[in-house]
Amino acid sequence: MSSVKTTAHSVVEPTPTVKRIAGAIVILYALVTMIPLAWIFLTSIKSPPDSISYPPKIVFTPTLEGFCNLFTTRTRQTPDYIQALPAPSSTCDEITRSRNMVIAGPSNYWPRFGNSLLIAFGSTFLAVSLGTLAAYGFSRFRVPLADDLLFFILSTRMMPPIAVAIPIYLMYRQFGLSDTALGMILLYTAVNVSLAVWLLKGFIDEIPREYEEAAMIDGYTRLQAFWKVVLPQATTGIAATAIFCLIFAWNEYAFAVLLTSGSAQTAPPFIPTIIGEGGQDWPAVAAGTTIFLVPILVFTIILRKQLLRGITFGAVRK
Amino acid sequence: MLARATPTTIAVRVRGLSDRAIAWLFITPTIALLLAINIFPLIWAVYLSFTNFRANRPNAEVEGVGLRNYQRVLNDPDIWIAMQTTAHFVFWTILLQTVIGFALAYLIDRKFRGHAFWTTVILIPMMLSPAVVGNFWRFLYQPQIGLFNYIVSFFTGIPPSSFEMLGSVTLAPWAIIIVDTWMWAPYVMLICLAGLRSIPDYIYEAAEVDRASAWRQFWSITVPMALPFIMLAVLFRGIENFKMFDMVMLLTGGGPGSTTEVASITLKREAFESWLTGRSSAFAIILFVAVFGLANIYVKALNKVKQR
Numbered sequence: 001m002s003s004v005k006t007t008a009h010s011v012v013e014p015t016p017t018v019k020r021i022a023g024a025i026v027i028l029y030a031l032v033t034m035i036p037l038a039w040i041f042l043t044s045i046k047s048p049p050d051s052i053s054y055p056p057k058i059v060f061t062p063t064l065e066g067f068c069n070l071f072t073t074r075t076r077q078t079p080d081y082i083q084a085l086p087a088p089s090s091t092c093d094e095i096t097r098s099r100n101m102v103i104a105g106p107s108n109y110w111p112r113f114g115n116s117l118l119i120a121f122g123s124t125f126l127a128v129s130l131g132t133l134a135a136y137g138f139s140r141f142r143v144p145l146a147d148d149l150l151f152f153i154l155s156t157r158m159m160p161p162i163a164v165a166i167p168i169y170l171m172y173r174q175f176g177l178s179d180t181a182l183g184m185i186l187l188y189t190a191v192n193v194s195l196a197v198w199l200l201k202g203f204i205d206e207i208p209r210e211y212e213e214a215a216m217i218d219g220y221t222r223l224q225a226f227w228k229v230v231l232p233q234a235t236t237g238i239a240a241t242a243i244f245c246l247i248f249a250w251n252e253y254a255f256a257v258l259l260t261s262g263s264a265q266t267a268p269p270f271i272p273t274i275i276g277e278g279g280q281d282w283p284a285v286a287a288g289t290t291i292f293l294v295p296i297l298v299f300t301i302i303l304r305k306q307l308l309r310g311i312t313f314g315a316v317r318k
Numbered sequence: 319m320l321a322r323a324t325p326t327t328i329a330v331r332v333r334g335l336s337d338r339a340i341a342w343l344f345i346t347p348t349i350a351l352l353l354a355i356n357i358f359p360l361i362w363a364v365y366l367s368f369t370n371f372r373a374n375r376p377n378a379e380v381e382g383v384g385l386r387n388y389q390r391v392l393n394d395p396d397i398w399i400a401m402q403t404t405a406h407f408v409f410w411t412i413l414l415q416t417v418i419g420f421a422l423a424y425l426i427d428r429k430f431r432g433h434a435f436w437t438t439v440i441l442i443p444m445m446l447s448p449a450v451v452g453n454f455w456r457f458l459y460q461p462q463i464g465l466f467n468y469i470v471s472f473f474t475g476i477p478p479s480s481f482e483m484l485g486s487v488t489l490a491p492w493a494i495i496i497v498d499t500w501m502w503a504p505y506v507m508l509i510c511l512a513g514l515r516s517i518p519d520y521i522y523e524a525a526e527v528d529r530a531s532a533w534r535q536f537w538s539i540t541v542p543m544a545l546p547f548i549m550l551a552v553l554f555r556g557i558e559n560f561k562m563f564d565m566v567m568l569l570t571g572g573g574p575g576s577t578t579e580v581a582s583i584t585l586k587r588e589a590f591e592s593w594l595t596g597r598s599s600a601f602a603i604i605l606f607v608a609v610f611g612l613a614n615i616y617v618k619a620l621n622k623v624k625q626r
Contacts, residue, residue, distance in 0.1 A: 012522040014428045023430030026422060030439040033500065037442065039465050040454050052463045054478075130348045137344035141337055149349070156356040158609050160561040162585045163602030166595060167359035167366065170373060190355035193348055222340055253449035253564035254582075258590060272453040272568060282457055289450050300445045304438045 040293070043286035051282045066283025068092035069276060070109050070291075074101040076277075109288055112270040116292075118181055119266055120249040123188035127245045128238060130189070131196025132204075136226060138197070139204040140212075150201075153194045161191075161254040169259060179264045187255055192245040199244070203237025204230065240306040243299060250296060267292050360606075367599035374593040387600035397601065399576065400584040407495065407580060408559045412552055414499045419506025420548060424540070426507070427514045441508070443501045452568035455497050459483040459569075487577050490570050494578055497565060502558075506551040513547025514540070546624045553616055560609050581605055 014022070043051050045062040074096055082102065088094040096103050138146055168187065169178065177183030207230060215225040231238075257269040271288045274281060335343070367387050371380045391397055422440065426433050443451070458466045467478035483493040517539065525535045563582035566572065572579035572587075585605070589598035 012519050012526065019428050019430040022425040022428035023432065023436075026425050026430070026433070026436050026440070029422060030436045033440060033443060035465070035469075036451075036455065036458060036500070039458065043457070054463050054468070056463070056465050056468050130351065133344040134348035137341045141341035143341055143345060153348075153352060155610065156352060156360075158557055158613060159356075159360065159606050160563070160582050160585065160602070160609075162563060162582050162589065163363065163599075163605060164356065164359050166373070166589050166599055166602065167362035168355070170595075171359060171362070173376075186351070187355060190351050193351060197348060221335070222337060223335065226340075247445055251447035251449070253447065253567075257449075257567075258586075268447050268449045268564075271450050280457070285457070286454065289454055292450055293446055296445050297442065300442060301438065304441070 037293075040286050040289050043282055044290045046283050046286075048276065048281060048283055051286075063095065064091060065095050066281075066287040068095050069281055069284035070274065070287040071107055072096070072103045073105050073107050075104045076101050107274075108265075108270065109267075109274075112265055112267045113291070115181060115184075115264055116250060116266040116268075119184045119188060119264075120246055122181070122185040123192060123249045124242055124245040126185065126189040127192035127196045128200075128242050131193050131200050131241065132231075132234070132238060134193070134197045135200035135204050136230065139201050140209070150198070153197055156194050157191070162258070165255060165258045168255075172259060179260045179262060181264045184256070184260065184264055184266070187259070188245075188249040188252065191252075191255075192248055195248075196241050196245060199241045200234070200237055203234050203241075207233045236306060239303065243303055243306065246299070247296060363599045363602055366596050367603050369596045371595050372593045373589075373595045383596065387597045388604070390597060391601045391604060396576070397581075397584060400579050400581050403491070403576075403578065404560060404562070404580045406491065407498075407562060408556055410491075410495045411498045411502070411559050412555055414495065415503045415506045415555060416548060416552060418499065418503040419551065420510045420544070422503070422507040423510035423514055426511060437511075441504045444504045446501070447564075448501065449564040449568050451501070452497060452565040455493075456484065456569055459493055461485070484570055485574055487574055490574055490578050494566055494569055497569065498559065498562070501565075502555060506548075506555065509547050509551040509554075510544060513544035516547075517543045542626075546620060549616075549620045549623060553613065553620065556616075557609060557613060560605075 042058070044066045045064070046057070046060055047063050047065050050057050050060045051066075068091070072092060077100060079100060082097050082100060085097070085102070088097055093103060137143060138150060143149065172178040172183050177186070211229050211233065212222075212225040215229045216222065220228065251268065252266075253268040256266045260266065260269070267288070271285060271292060272280075274285050274288055276284060368382055368384060369380050370383050370387075372378065426437055455466075458464045461467050461479045461482045464478075464483075466483065467481065470476065470481075471478040481489060483489050521539055521543075522535060525539060530538070561582055562580055563586070566578055566580055566583055567586075570578045572583040581601075585598055585601055588594050588601065592598075
């Protein structure tokens with residue numbers, strides 16, 4: 001009886017035992033994979049001595065010290081000096097004083113984080129806008145040498161970033177674009193637009209031309225048909241492409257470390273430079289890392305369907 | 319029906335810009351940006367590679383040196399060692415990522431309960447910044463305090479302070495290979511999963527009717543049908559790992575000695591520390607041509623596999 005039922009859907013359906021074993025191995029792998037990330041989070045709420053104790057502490061008293069150290073710069077003072085100060089005005093103040101230090105001012109973390117936001121979203125917006133237009137152009141019109149142009153666009157990604165960085169560095173110095181957000185936005189847009197054109201061309205190719213033609217018979221111009229018919233149809237593809245561009249621009253390090261030094265620096269080159277007394281302040285580094293990773297984690301979870309489609313899509317197409 | 323029958327009439331009746339104008343209007347901005355920020359620098363790099371220009375001395379006289387930069391790069395034993403180191407990394411990371419990625423995809427394709435959720439969990443490392451994560455792995459690898467050494471010694475009994483992942487000549491390359499595999503095996507997994515899902519069920523059903531063993535089905539259906547996808551993943555990872563920079567920079571900075579000095583690190587050192595702009599440009603061009611050439615040969619092989 002039951003065997004009849006299983007063959008009804010497919011003889012290739014794996015047996016429950018197979019499924020259970022497969023599931024167990026995959027879950028084990030996933031849990032092992034998560035250990036470093038869990039450790040980053042745990043370290044961010046440890047005190048500096050707890051973070052470097054051996055054996056590594058799993059049970060400890062959580063503290064905000066890492067976050068306080070991330071957001072502030074501190075100077076060491078004599079106990080007498082600290083005694084003479086008025087009562088601490090915040091938790092961070094209190095923690096800092098208990099280590100014989102006082103808060104000297106805010107750290108550079110939020111400005112760097114802000115740069116990351118500005119540059120990542122700015123370049124994503126530009127890359128996706130330009131990419132959508134170009135993809136539509138390549139998809140719908142006969143462009144001379146289209147295949148060569150498309151391959152050329154893709155091949156710009158094969159160059160190691162450091163290699164192009166030399167002339168870009170010289171060029172930016174010439175035009176006053178080095179260490180500016182605009183320069184970084186333009187650069188990341190250029191890097192991302194090649195991917196955007198390729199991904200979006202695939203998505204737009206799948207939208208039947210008949211839709212626009214019907215709209216044009218109804219009296220729309222080509223531009224109106226593009227705006228009102230094609231764009232809404234391409235939303236999923238545009239979203240998937242945007243996530244990829246955003247992840248790249250958010251995570252990029254090589255260009256950022258070579259072309260920015262101060263005002264336009266993003267978080268990836270900044271986080272490793274967070275130092276406490278006597279070396280890297282690991283709870284502060286972990287706190288900075290945690291905050292930096294959160295947006296991407298949230299994106300990954302909310303948009304996982306588009307993400308899966310986007311990645312496999314890029315792979316399935318030629 | 320109507321639309322297909324009347325294309326010429328549409329073209330005549332359409333108001334506004336002509337299709338040709340729109341095509342150019344849409345494509346030109348992208349091409350212009352790429353020309354300005356990708357192609358122009360590339361051509362400039364080619365030009366620089368024939369000169370003795372140094373970026374830290376912009377006012378010194380620039381002289382053409384012919385092919386001397388290329389000659390020097392190709393005769394420099396350090397650069398050949400860097401290329402070997404790179405090849406070593408590319409080989410091991412691709413091997414490990416392909417095996418793990420394919421195995422995971424194969425298991426996830428069994429569609430056990432909750433497979434979608436666990437797939438998302440596994441994907442998280444590849445979404446993160448290699449530099450930021452690499453920096454934190456440096457902490458995990460500390461011999462006295464790091465979690466990695468603690469876990470390894472817990473399972474093997476080797477004292478944790480007796481092996482330094484980042485300080486030892488033999489272990490440092492593996493420290494990087496482990497982190498790279500941790501990050502990118504999920505990527506290979508995704509592409510393989512797309513490949514496995516593209517195999518139609520009826521082929522397995524036919525094999526089942528012929529009483530082919532599971533082992534036989536795996537080697538004569540699953541692997542060959544998924545091969546183009548596996549090869550594609552290898553191509554993407556190969557190109558990326560050839561350019562590997564941020565993770566190595568943050569984990570070891572090329573050390574100890576120069577055991578983990580991959581091509582990108584050498585390039586950075588020559589271009590931005592020694593300021594040998596002309597010479598490093600020549601090296602960059604050689605790298606680009608090498609990747610481009612290898613990728614092209616590989617794509618030809620891939621197309622052959624696809625056609626079978």
